[in-house]
Amino acid sequence: MAERTAPVPFRGGGFQPRPRRLVPVAVFVAVIGLWQLASARGWLPALFMPSPWQIVGALGDMIDSGTLGKHIGASLSRIALGWVLGTSAGLAIGLAMGIFSAARAAGLPVVSALFPIPKIALLPLFILWFGIGEPSKVATIGFGVFFPTVIAAYTACDSVPRNLIRMGQSFGLPAAAIVWKILVPGAMPGILAGFRITASIALILVVAAEMIGAQYGIGAFILSAGNLMQTDQLLAGVALLSLLGLAVSAVLGAIERAVLRWR
Amino acid sequence: MDLRLEGITHHYDGLLALDGIDLAVRDGETVAIIGPSGCGKSTLLGIVGGLLKPTAGRVVTVGAPRADSLNPFTYVFQDFALLPWRTVAANVALALEHHRLPRAERQARVQAALALTGLADFAAALPRQLSGGMRQRVGIARALVVRPAVLLLDEPLSALDAQTRELLMEDLLAIWARERSTRLYVTHNLDEAARLADRVVVLSRRPGRIREIVAIDVPLAERSGPAIAGVREHLWALIRDEARDAEREVQHG
Numbered sequence: 276m277a278e279r280t281a282p283v284p285f286r287g288g289g290f291q292p293r294p295r296r297l298v299p300v301a302v303f304v305a306v307i308g309l310w311q312l313a314s315a316r317g318w319l320p321a322l323f324m325p326s327p328w329q330i331v332g333a334l335g336d337m338i339d340s341g342t343l344g345k346h347i348g349a350s351l352s353r354i355a356l357g358w359v360l361g362t363s364a365g366l367a368i369g370l371a372m373g374i375f376s377a378a379r380a381a382g383l384p385v386v387s388a389l390f391p392i393p394k395i396a397l398l399p400l401f402i403l404w405f406g407i408g409e410p411s412k413v414a415t416i417g418f419g420v421f422f423p424t425v426i427a428a429y430t431a432c433d434s435v436p437r438n439l440i441r442m443g444q445s446f447g448l449p450a451a452a453i454v455w456k457i458l459v460p461g462a463m464p465g466i467l468a469g470f471r472i473t474a475s476i477a478l479i480l481v482v483a484a485e486m487i488g489a490q491y492g493i494g495a496f497i498l499s500a501g502n503l504m505q506t507d508q509l510l511a512g513v514a515l516l517s518l519l520g521l522a523v524s525a526v527l528g529a530i531e532r533a534v535l536r537w538r
Numbered sequence: 539m540d541l542r543l544e545g546i547t548h549h550y551d552g553l554l555a556l557d558g559i560d561l562a563v564r565d566g567e568t569v570a571i572i573g574p575s576g577c578g579k580s581t582l583l584g585i586v587g588g589l590l591k592p593t594a595g596r597v598v599t600v601g602a603p604r605a606d607s608l609n610p611f612t613y614v615f616q617d618f619a620l621l622p623w624r625t626v627a628a629n630v631a632l633a634l635e636h637h638r639l640p641r642a643e644r645q646a647r648v649q650a651a652l653a654l655t656g657l658a659d660f661a662a663a664l665p666r667q668l669s670g671g672m673r674q675r676v677g678i679a680r681a682l683v684v685r686p687a688v689l690l691l692d693e694p695l696s697a698l699d700a701q702t703r704e705l706l707m708e709d710l711l712a713i714w715a716r717e718r719s720t721r722l723y724v725t726h727n728l729d730e731a732a733r734l735a736d737r738v739v740v741l742s743r744r745p746g747r748i749r750e751i752v753a754i755d756v757p758l759a760e761r762s763g764p765a766i767a768g769v770r771e772h773l774w775a776l777i778r779d780e781a782r783d784a785e786r787e788v789q790h791g
């Protein structure tokens with residue numbers, strides 16, 4: 276006697292993000308296309324919301340007149356200098372706090388008290404100290420980058436498994452070797468994650484600092500475009516910031532892939 | 539080099555973990571330490587290797603370790619404790635890097651240790667690419683590369699599945715037949731104790747005291763057969779009730 280057969284229905288699948296290459300491109304094209312269409316039909320007031328095409332045109336003008344390079348160069352050099360200074364100091368202090376109990380006990384209250392201050396609030400003070408020029412902007416960025424780096428570095432030290440350190444001690448490794456061969460490489464993932472945060476902080480601070488007093492720089496450019504109601508130029512500057520952020524994150528991604536290949 | 543543990547007692551702020559352990563270990567001997575969970579086995583091993591300071595008592599060595607021993611007391615860890623960013627060969631070399639050795643000898647030692655543990659083909663692999671058994675082989679190679687006088691193994695096979703454990707036990711016996719060290723081997727597994735050890739130290743539940751020391755006089759070669767069943771039974775009878783009590787204990791703190 277033959278029993279009726281029935282396949283077991285499939286119930287799995289889904290809930291698993293998978294890369295879809297075309298979707299992001301399609302969304303991008305659709306949003307910009309709709310925006311352009313809305314501008315062309317006059318649904319968006321051209322004075323307050325220029326069309327994508329006008330923004331591209333504004334960017335083209337900047338390239339032609341040679342101001343684009345000046346603005347980007349000014350912003351980038353401030354970011355680079357401030358970030359490198361803040362990061363070096365932050366790593367030194369943060370690693371010291373990760374290694375020495377005394378350094379942690381001394382540093383933690385100071386860091387906790389100063390970390391929550393929005394660093395742009397200190398720019399006027401830095402202007403009084405260093406003048407309106409470059410040093411006050413670089414100091415603001417460096418200061419803003421310093422504290423998150425300290426916190427990332429010492430928490431990353433804490434996250435290095437203690438059994439690896441005990442292993443080092445059990446083989447008689449000198450303390451310096453334990454720091455350089457075990458602690459620092461083990462803290463690298465946390466430190467690099469901190470870099471992502473400080474890179475975005477640096478971008479915010481450079482724009483803010485340039486809006487307070489600068490001739491060149493993307494922040495200064497956006498502010499002056501706003502003052503003249505040149506919304507196409509203003510948005511061109513905003514688009515530049517987006518591109519700059521993407522470029523920085525691509526560089527950091529490449530560094531992470533190279534340094535953390537073992538993961 | 540013989541080893542003497544004299545009245546080792548250890549408190550963890552108020553909690554008595556070990557109480558008056560006296561033990562003499564002869565050079566070249568394999569001593570297994572078994573006992574219920576939490577009876578202080580890891581604590582004892584930590585004290586012997588100088589990673590923990592006992593509350594009272596001391597560990598003394600009798601005679602000098604062999605001249606070529608770079609790190610007389612060397613551990614093999616339950617969780618392997620490999621540096622994930624270093625290759626197999628570099629993990630093994632880590633134990634030598636802070637010693638003044640000619641580069642050629644350093645390389646030769648690493649190669650020899652890798653060959654002894656069957657890792658010669660995996661020198662450039664990263665730990666994450668290896669199975670648990672191969673990772674512990676790296677841990678063993680790293681320990682052998684410094685030519686230890688005393689090998690301290692804290693449940694070295696506990697993180698491995700039963701088949702891998704069986705294979706590694708055979709490997710350990712083969713390695714130990716070729717290399718001269720004293721071994722202290724902490725384990726939960728009565729099989730490992732009965733297969734590998736010359737003597738088995740049975741600890742009571744916390745505070746750990748020596749309940750009995752069981753000498754196993756079956757030759758190593760015959761240990762895999764039924765000859766060892768009696769020893770196993772005996773060990774199990776010794777720890778069974780205490781293991782049950784220890785398991786039912788509510789953890790404080």
Ligand SMILES: Nc1ncnc2c1ncn2[C@@H]1O[C@H](COP(=O)(O)OP(=O)(O)OP(=O)(O)O)[C@@H](O)[C@H]1O
Pocket residue numbers: 550551553555574575576577578579580581582744
């Ligand atoms: N750092 C510590 N601080 C406080 N108590 C500890 C510490 N390490 C271990 N203990 C306690 O001391 C006792 C002995 O610990 P130990 O790790 O030596 O036991 P063990 O025999 O190795 O246990 P297991 O079989 O679970 O590995 C346990 O009760 C444990 O909770």
Ligand SMILES: [Mg+2]
Pocket residue numbers: 579580581
């Ligand atoms: Mg233990």
